[in-house]
Amino acid sequence: MASELDVRARLQRAGQEHLLRFCAELAPGPRAALLAQLEPLEPEALREHCRRAAAACARPLAPAPDLAARLRPLPPERVGSASGVAPQTRRLWEEEGFHQIALNKVAVLLLAGGQGTRLGVTYPKGMYQVGLPSQKTLYQLQAERIRRVEQLAGERYGTRCTVPWYIMTSEFTLGPTAKFFEEHDFFHLDPNNVVMFEQRMLPAVTFDGRAILEQKDKVAMAPDGNGGLYCALADHQVLEDMERRGVEFVHVYCVDNILVRLADPVFIGFCVLRGADCGAKVVEKASPEEPVGVVCQVDGVPQVVEYSEISPETARLRAPGGGLLYNAGNICNHFFTRDFLQMVTREFEPLLKPHVAVKKVPYVDEEGNPVKPLEPNGIKMEKFVFDVLPFAKNFVAFQVLRGEEFSPLKNADSAERDNPSTARRALLAQHHRWALQAGAHFLDAHGTRLPEQPSPPGSGEPPAICEISPLVSYSGEVRAARPIWGSSGVGLVWSEDGARWELGGKSPFCLSRLAG
Numbered sequence: 001m002a003s004e005l006d007v008r009a010r011l012q013r014a015g016q017e018h019l020l021r022f023c024a025e026l027a028p029g030p031r032a033a034l035l036a037q038l039e040p041l042e043p044e045a046l047r048e049h050c051r052r053a054a055a056a057c058a059r060p061l062a063p064a065p066d067l068a069a070r071l072r073p074l075p076p077e078r079v080g081s082a083s084g085v086a087p088q089t090r091r092l093w094e095e096e097g098f099h100q101i102a103l104n105k106v107a108v109l110l111l112a113g114g115q116g117t118r119l120g121v122t123y124p125k126g127m128y129q130v131g132l133p134s135q136k137t138l139y140q141l142q143a144e145r146i147r148r149v150e151q152l153a154g155e156r157y158g159t160r161c162t163v164p165w166y167i168m169t170s171e172f173t174l175g176p177t178a179k180f181f182e183e184h185d186f187f188h189l190d191p192n193n194v195v196m197f198e199q200r201m202l203p204a205v206t207f208d209g210r211a212i213l214e215q216k217d218k219v220a221m222a223p224d225g226n227g228g229l230y231c232a233l234a235d236h237q238v239l240e241d242m243e244r245r246g247v248e249f250v251h252v253y254c255v256d257n258i259l260v261r262l263a264d265p266v267f268i269g270f271c272v273l274r275g276a277d278c279g280a281k282v283v284e285k286a287s288p289e290e291p292v293g294v295v296c297q298v299d300g301v302p303q304v305v306e307y308s309e310i311s312p313e314t315a316r317l318r319a320p321g322g323g324l325l326y327n328a329g330n331i332c333n334h335f336f337t338r339d340f341l342q343m344v345t346r347e348f349e350p351l352l353k354p355h356v357a358v359k360k361v362p363y364v365d366e367e368g369n370p371v372k373p374l375e376p377n378g379i380k381m382e383k384f385v386f387d388v389l390p391f392a393k394n395f396v397a398f399q400v401l402r403g404e405e406f407s408p409l410k411n412a413d414s415a416e417r418d419n420p421s422t423a424r425r426a427l428l429a430q431h432h433r434w435a436l437q438a439g440a441h442f443l444d445a446h447g448t449r450l451p452e453q454p455s456p457p458g459s460g461e462p463p464a465i466c467e468i469s470p471l472v473s474y475s476g477e478v479r480a481a482r483p484i485w486g487s488s489g490v491g492l493v494w495s496e497d498g499a500r501w502e503l504g505g506k507s508p509f510c511l512s513r514l515a516g
Helices: 004-014 028-037 043-058 087-102 138-157 174-183 227-236 238-245 266-271 339-351 384-393 420-437
Strands: 079-081 106-111 163-169 194-198 201-203 213-215 221-223 249-254 278-284 296-297 300-306 326-339 355-359 378-382 395-399 440-443 464-467 485-488 491-495 498-501
Touching: 004 028, 004 163, 004 213, 043 201, 043 355, 043 498, 087 106, 087 138, 087 266, 106 227, 138 174, 138 266, 163 174, 194 227, 194 238, 221 249, 221 378, 227 378, 227 384, 238 278, 238 339, 249 339, 249 355, 266 278, 266 326, 266 395, 278 384, 326 339, 326 384, 326 395, 326 440, 339 384, 355 491, 420 440, 420 464
Parallel strands: 079 395, 106 163, 106 249, 163 194, 278 395, 440 485, 464 491
Antiparallel strands: 201 221, 249 326, 278 326, 296 300, 296 326, 355 378, 491 498
16 A cells, blocks of 8 residues: 555645645544545546536536537437337347347346435435335346346247346445345346446545545545446456357446336347447436436437536427427436447547536535535536447437336435335336236225226326236236236235235235236
8 A cells, every 4th residue: 555655745746635634643544544545546637537527517507509509309210119110010129139138148237336315215226115015126126127038038049048237336335235135145146147346436526626525534435427337347347248258238227217127128129120339218208397318419419418408498399290309308228239338448438528416525624523514515527328329330219108117216205206106106007007918807995896997107006006026027928827806905916926915914825827
């Protein structure tokens, strides 16, 4: 480890020597920890990081005056749809996706470096459970979807296949996530096929360009955003691991979407048959004011334009058919070829533009007293995973139904949207629709058969609580061996062992075996 003199000299070159102002009064252990944290920070890179953060924060956050003239929706030939195509076309995409999965050419990559601060928890979001009858967490739901899609592909092609699961964590989430997976036996996945790696951390910076000291012996650090993926892939030789496994296509997604379809064969097949090197799933924007980025073209180049960068007038523009002109809402759900990711890590990562996030960052004052600010006082610089879209040679977008594939978990229940209740309702409403399609019938509290009307997305709690294990159905493909009856007064859970009632404190009993 470098000496204090060496670290101090490096910080002087970076203009950040204040980070050692309490070093002399620290005990040997905390002093060593601080020096170990500071040692990897390259002086020139640290100086430039702090300078760019302050400069970026000083710029007004407003739409570029000429952006509207440079903006165009994606051309129709670059956009596919999960629901707006002929059934035979969709089957063709799905078959191609399953074929690539069966050949062991598909991996999934989870972006899980963020903390659940807005959710109100101190542990990684993937460990959260939203109150399903099964009490499954996001991690378990996702693991079981991987197992199911492996099973479906294997059955179609008479082979055993593997979809490796790469999980990008951060300093905050790696330890708890690894422990959680070990405690749950990796949800019956082969641990050799679950690869966790850590993204880089960057110092938080004051508005005048000084790195923030969170404690006397600790610099305030934050993950470098989900766009830190590209540095992390290189840091940990992840692409080399993919190459050894024969992986050619990678499905990248964020941890907080409870409806995400991992290694979605329809999406994979669409992208492969289009010869795409980069793809993005999108949903139709709910309104012009919805705070989501838009996948579109700027100067003829595909990219995601943040909602804050689009003027209200532009956001309200309508297409000839009456829908929003810029309606392709970004949901952080991407297809990449391994070759494209390799090219990004080798050539384009340094060109990615950092984004400014103004945050309330705890710090110590000049006397060393800890302070929890009531107002934003610092800058966290991050890159976004979608910033690589302009480098794609053949980009495509794939529109999916929000009610089937997108319900993010970002906030506590005190917020109106994107909270545990909305996520739970979205999944249960989807499973209620699947149950009706599978031949289930539901009764009300008086034994009267309920109308077989699926719950429209966003309509609140479904008329009957029905949860279907991902091990039973990946995307609604299950059918019942015979009619299944359930009451709206209880919760029906279809597990890999069949269907069962949850009758308050009573023991569940099997209703029916299910046919795939």
